[in-house]
Amino acid sequence: MAISPKMAYTILTRVTKKKNLKIILISILTPVGVVIFILTLIITILFAPINAFLEFLNPDDITSLSSFRDKFLKPSLVLNGRYPMPVDGNITSKYGYRNDPFGRPTAEFHRGLDIQPKHHSPIISIADGEVIKANTNISSYGNYVMIKHELVEETFYTLSAHLSQVLVRVGQKVVVGDVIGLEGGEPNKDTNPGSSTGHHLHFEVRTTPNKDSSVDPALYIFDKEENSK
Numbered sequence: 699m700a701i702s703p704k705m706a707y708t709i710l711t712r713v714t715k716k717k718n719l720k721i722i723l724i725s726i727l728t729p730v731g732v733v734i735f736i737l738t739l740i741i742t743i744l745f746a747p748i749n750a751f752l753e754f755l756n757p758d759d760i761t762s763l764s765s766f767r768d769k770f771l772k773p774s775l776v777l778n779g780r781y782p783m784p785v786d787g788n789i790t791s792k793y794g795y796r797n798d799p800f801g802r803p804t805a806e807f808h809r810g811l812d813i814q815p816k817h818h819s820p821i822i823s824i825a826d827g828e829v830i831k832a833n834t835n836i837s838s839y840g841n842y843v844m845i846k847h848e849l850v851e852e853t854f855y856t857l858s859a860h861l862s863q864v865l866v867r868v869g870q871k872v873v874v875g876d877v878i879g880l881e882g883g884e885p886n887k888d889t890n891p892g893s894s895t896g897h898h899l900h901f902e903v904r905t906t907p908n909k910d911s912s913v914d915p916a917l918y919i920f921d922k923e924e925n926s927k
């Protein structure tokens with residue numbers, strides 16, 4: 699079959715056009731791809747906390763709440779003290795400057811550790827001691843108990859707040875493991891919840907009865923579950 703000049707011209711221009719298109723595409727797509735890659739890298743690094751927060755908000759993933767906690771609360775929080783936890787539960791807020799949802803510290807200083815167990819779980823005394831306050835007055839703490847632990851090794855004070863029930867009285871001697879009250883703090887469900895948005899135990903350790911002497915409870919308590927792993 700003979701090829702007419704017209705046909706040859708058509709084939710030639712098609713091939714040339716295709717080649718040009720390829721070159722044009724490569725010369726455009728390569729830099730664009732590199733830029734997208736770098737941007738993705740930057741966005742991934744900068745917005746990791748936001749992604750985790752969005753993952754945490756995803757209601758379809760029932761494990762996301764615990765994975766969010768594991769990712770952002772547990773690794774940085776090592777409970778390596780010598781006393782047992784006042785109750786088993788998730789640490790929902792650490793001691794120190796609170797973080798906003800994007801992980802940045804805010805001006806609000808949190809004097810204790812927030813632990814969320816099953817609602818109305820028994821709260822124990824973490825060491826032997828004597829109850830020095832069993833307060834059911836309306837306050838930001840709600841119902842709370844303060845115990846003086848005068849031990850051979852050290853003397854310290856613990857405060858357990860947002861209790862739904864106080865089960866000890868001032869002057870009462872307690873030993874480690876004694877139940878001092880029931881967890882609470884659920885607004886509209888528990889009486890005198892204090893300033894609390896959901897039920898939890900607010901747990902403080904102090905070196906004196908004064909709130910300004912608060913120290914990080916993570917230095918005093920250990921996590922039974924963590925230690926048994």
Ligand SMILES: [Zn+2]
Nearest residue numbers: 810811812900
């Ligand atoms: Zn708290």
